Amino acid sequence: NAGVTQTPKxxxxxxxxxxxxxxxxxxxxxxxxxxxxDPGMGLRLIHYSVGAGITDQGxxxxxxxxxxxxxxxxxxxxxxxxxxxxxxxxxASSYVSTGAGDTQYFGPGTRLTxx
Amino acid sequence: DAKxxxxxxxxxxxxxxxxxxxxxxxxxxxxxxxWYRQIHSQGPQYIIHGLKNNETNEMASLxxxxxxxSSTLILPHATLRDTAVYYCIVFGTSYGKLTFGQGTILTVHx
Numbered sequence: 001n002a003g004v005t006q007t008p009k010x011x012x013x014x015x016x017x018x019x020x021x022x023x024x025x026x027x028x029x030x031x032x033x034x035x036x037x038d039p040g041m042g043l044r045l046i047h048y049s050v051g052a053g054i055t056d057q058g059x060x061x062x063x064x065x066x067x068x069x070x071x072x073x074x075x076x077x078x079x080x081x082x083x084x085x086x087x088x089x090x091x092a093s094s095y096v097s098t099g100a101g102d103t104q105y106f107g108p109g110t111r112l113t114x115x
Numbered sequence: 116d117a118k119x120x121x122x123x124x125x126x127x128x129x130x131x132x133x134x135x136x137x138x139x140x141x142x143x144x145x146x147x148x149x150w151y152r153q154i155h156s157q158g159p160q161y162i163i164h165g166l167k168n169n170e171t172n173e174m175a176s177l178x179x180x181x182x183x184x185s186s187t188l189i190l191p192h193a194t195l196r197d198t199a200v201y202y203c204i205v206f207g208t209s210y211g212k213l214t215f216g217q218g219t220i221l222t223v224h225x
Contacts, residue, residue: 004158033212042202042215043159058212090158092213104151104213106158 001026004107006091012113013081021076021110023091029105030096032074036060036087037109043090049074050096081114088112119203124220127197133190135219137203140184146205148179149213150188154199159215162188162201193223 007022025032033048035058045058049068063085065077074093078085088111094104120138127133139148149164163170163177165186170177176189190197202218 035215042217043213044215045212048212088156092158103161103164104159106160108158109156 003027004091004093004105006089006107006110008110009108010111012115013078014115015082017081018077018079019081021078021089021091021112023074023076023107024072025074025091025093025105026072027093027105028071029093030071031104032068032091032093033058033104034064034066034074034076035090035092036085037090038087046076046089078112081112083114086112086114118214119205119216121201121203121216121219123217124222127190127193127221127223129195129223129225130192133188133193133197133221133223135188135190135201135203135221136185137188138185139203139205142183142205148177148183148186149204149206150175150177151202151204151213151215152197152199153202153218154196159202164206193221195223195225197221198223 004025030051034046035043037043044060046064047066049055052068055066088109090109091107092104147164147166150162151159153159163175165177179186200218200220202215204213
């Protein structure tokens with residue numbers, strides 16, 4: 001298994017540009033999520049999905065869109081990039097279970113700089 | 116989900132046990148304690164989790180107090196590769212929505 005993969009590893013954008021960060025997992029996990037991590041900070045949840053066709057907002061959703069058309073993929077779209085979106089973005093996946101939740105597996109991250 | 120409190124940093128000598136504390140005084144009965152770590156900007160890595168019994172796996176041990184208001188992650192023989200930020204997370208019914216605090220920066224020195 002490749003686990004959770006993210007592309008690209010690095011990206012530089014200009015203010016106002018759009019782009020899509022890709023995330024894929026091959027573990028047949030129902031749950032997928034996107035986090036951002038600013039320097040010296042913990043991770044903050046952007047959006048999450050509990051299955052294909054179902055998405056919801058996390059703690060910091062503004063400026064980001066997501067969709068989940070397949071179990072494997074969960075892309076994150078920046079519609080109009082802003083310098084405040086400079087961050088490291090992590091995708092994660094897990095099985096969905098009642099009560100305790102399940103171990104989450106994280107991708108290697110995408111380092112985004114918006115000029 | 117309950118909030119957690121961890122010391123901002125700790126040091127440990129290589130080969131010694133690293134004991135990382137976590138307070139979660141508002142934990143409720145159905146919430147688990149999870150530990151993740153993040154090594155130098157990599158994606159967080161799951162370590163261990165528990166409900167009320169002590170747990171051990173190949174990476175670490177988790178000791179949860181009887182009242183469940185605090186816990187300790189134990190790395191029995193720390194190595195330089197264990198230098199990382201360690202996150203204690205209390206997690207219950209919010210499917211997958213982990214809340215990461217600042218964590219504890221563990222530095223293992225020779």
